[in-house]
Amino acid sequence: MIENKVKVYFPGLNALRFFAAFLVFASHVELLKSRNEYNNYYYTPTFMELGGTAVTFFFVLSGFLITYLLFIEKDLTGKISLSQFYLRRILRIWPLYYTVVLAGFFILPNIPYLQNSLSGDLYMNFYPKLLLFMLLLPNVSYILFPHTPYISPAWSIGVEEQFYLTWPLLLSRTKKPLRLFIILISGIFILKTSLTLFQKISDNKSHEVIKKILDILYFSRFECMIIGSICAYILHQKKEQILKILFNKYLQIFCYVTIVIFLATGFKIPAFNHIIYSSLFGIIILNVAVNPHSLFKMENPVLNYLGQISFGLYMYHELAIGITIRFLKDLSFNFNNNGPNIFLYVLALLLTIAVASLSYYFLEKPFLKLKTRFSKISTT
Numbered sequence: 001m002i003e004n005k006v007k008v009y010f011p012g013l014n015a016l017r018f019f020a021a022f023l024v025f026a027s028h029v030e031l032l033k034s035r036n037e038y039n040n041y042y043y044t045p046t047f048m049e050l051g052g053t054a055v056t057f058f059f060v061l062s063g064f065l066i067t068y069l070l071f072i073e074k075d076l077t078g079k080i081s082l083s084q085f086y087l088r089r090i091l092r093i094w095p096l097y098y099t100v101v102l103a104g105f106f107i108l109p110n111i112p113y114l115q116n117s118l119s120g121d122l123y124m125n126f127y128p129k130l131l132l133f134m135l136l137l138p139n140v141s142y143i144l145f146p147h148t149p150y151i152s153p154a155w156s157i158g159v160e161e162q163f164y165l166t167w168p169l170l171l172s173r174t175k176k177p178l179r180l181f182i183i184l185i186s187g188i189f190i191l192k193t194s195l196t197l198f199q200k201i202s203d204n205k206s207h208e209v210i211k212k213i214l215d216i217l218y219f220s221r222f223e224c225m226i227i228g229s230i231c232a233y234i235l236h237q238k239k240e241q242i243l244k245i246l247f248n249k250y251l252q253i254f255c256y257v258t259i260v261i262f263l264a265t266g267f268k269i270p271a272f273n274h275i276i277y278s279s280l281f282g283i284i285i286l287n288v289a290v291n292p293h294s295l296f297k298m299e300n301p302v303l304n305y306l307g308q309i310s311f312g313l314y315m316y317h318e319l320a321i322g323i324t325i326r327f328l329k330d331l332s333f334n335f336n337n338n339g340p341n342i343f344l345y346v347l348a349l350l351l352t353i354a355v356a357s358l359s360y361y362f363l364e365k366p367f368l369k370l371k372t373r374f375s376k377i378s379t380t
Helices: 013-035 045-077 082-110 119-123 126-134 138-144 154-173 177-201 204-220 222-236 240-246 249-265 273-290 301-308 310-330 342-374
Strands: none
Touching: 013 045, 013 273, 013 301, 013 310, 013 342, 045 154, 045 222, 045 249, 045 273, 082 119, 082 126, 082 154, 082 310, 082 342, 119 126, 126 138, 138 154, 138 204, 154 204, 154 222, 177 204, 177 222, 222 240, 222 273, 240 273, 249 273, 301 310, 310 342
16 A cells, blocks of 8 residues: 555656656757757767766766665665566556557568658668667667667667666675676776777777677666666765765766766766766765755656656657657758757657657556555655
């Protein structure tokens, strides 16, 4: 029964979800304009980093929330139920994920209105791509084969599912989570650095193999979710001295300003980029979620709703953008004017919100209600 559940709710995080989803959306508007050979901003430093950085934020937020909830479950029951965890993940992720994937492979390609310059790419390596998507390995398909139109955002969902396949097991077995987190991040960093160095001295054949492995590791970004988990650990363990430092007003300002500067200039440090962004995002998440003196108060009914449907916003936005571009093209809309196409952004965003809302109420919500049966914790 809901009334007997422990309630865990962090105000403001739904707003952050929506802002991150919007950044991915904006990046892909410019990307799809580029693929349709219209003037665009995609290859500017800001837009080149925007989408990937927003996905990094999603990874950090996911690691924070899920790890914190697992800690609470262990407090309440003395253990982490692996079967219930996997059932919750299946009920939350699979209905929308497989709906979009199956539509992307079998329905959307047969709708002439949705054809674009990449439509032919679907049929290149069709069955290997389909197999990888069905096995929740879309990130591997993303590296090995041409992109699949309208469903490429699914790659990050696959990354999360791969991470959480073993994460609750590791947490349930360890008595020193922080040490585990540090060992894992160090191991990932050493692996990436070693492969990068080995790539420089390898022959051509080995070079290509190592490049593919590095690309898969680049997109996997397990370290981002682990950094989110470290933030969850600090909060769960009530590390007051650390929280006092992280809640400092000037540190908050530093985090926001640094992110803006990095995005505006395209500044990056290849080996450390994800770790730097993840650390900044982790501090922001902690402040927005639990610091009463956070610089920004983001709890708002509209933003809260948009955050609730953010999974749909993320999964459907590429399709909504493609439909909008085709619609405006048929109306002889001028995509090559000077300055951003505000009308395109507004119309595509409204369509994305409409489709995500329908998906939330008619596809996702029934499974979310079922999901609550397998948790001792209420998150709404």
